[in-house]
Amino acid sequence: MKKKTVLLLLFCLLPASVLSDELTVRVQLADGSGPVTGAVVYVNDASRPPPVRAEVTQKDRMFHPHISILPTGSSVDFPNRDNTQHHVYSFSRAKTFDLELYAGRPEAPVVFDQPGIVELGCNIHDHMRAFIVVADTRAIGQTNEQGEVRLALDFGDSPAPGSLSLNIWHPRLPDNTRPLVREIDGASLAGAATEIISIELEPEPHHEGPLDHLQKRFREL
Known part of the structure; x- marks a missing residue:
């Protein structure tokens, strides 16, 4: 048997835990004016990175x-x-x-x-x-100038779930204390999938003037 054929057979016999699904997420502004750079996107899959x-x-x-x-x-x-x-x-x-x-x-x-x-x-x-x-996941990253990030998903020994929770966070979200959560179809992960997410952001902050909201909250403690 040729070497290339043997390698192909070994790949096909690998357990599901060794294989991972790949998901590309594109984040854009809700008004369609352009991509969102620097958004943090993640999925809580089976991967657990060690502390650093x-x-x-x-x-x-x-x-x-x-x-x-x-x-x-x-x-x-x-x-x-x-x-x-x-x-x-x-x-x-x-x-x-x-x-x-x-x-x-x-x-x-x-x-x-x-x-x-x-x-x-x-x-x-x-x-x-x-x-x-x-x-709690390795499947995390920030969007580039095109508003895209590629995530390698690892579900361990389990198949991809029917519904997947996609977390999107940006410092200029109206509520930036937690990520937005969007449910996507897990079946769409077969092969290379791309998910397009639209979000609304607050305008760029101005640093001059009275105390910002974070300072006001600190002084009220």
Whole structure:
């Protein structure tokens, strides 16, 4: 038997857990004016990535990166690389913490042990804002300039479900504390599938002027 034929037979005999479905998601604005860049899209399949250790730095009075995507259980350091002090906090449901006024690097990282959307703020600099998306799946990514992201789905030993929950999140959603959820047909995953999702976004924020909504919520605590 030829080598190519043997390889083909082995591929056909692989268990379902080894094979994965591929889904391309295209996110566009609801008014049809163009694609949405930087949207986080994910599916909670059978994949479970291990925790990692990451950094969200403060430089030039900004958080870097603006959006982080991390597995559940990951720990994050918040080094301050400015020549001024910062006060980093979050009161998001997925993680509440408060790193009071400091310079340099806090002694211990913050562990993000629950999936969800975590919004970061600085109580000293009103405009500073960032987000951490904590998820239990490898099937996650951000849309490119064309509004597209490709996800490799892994359902373990089970076939693709009849209905699949697609999570879409963007910092300018009207409610950016949680992702939008769209149900799609799992049967459409046979082969390379493309799903088009339309969402509404708030206008780009302006940093000057009175305290933004995050600062107002902090001061009311």
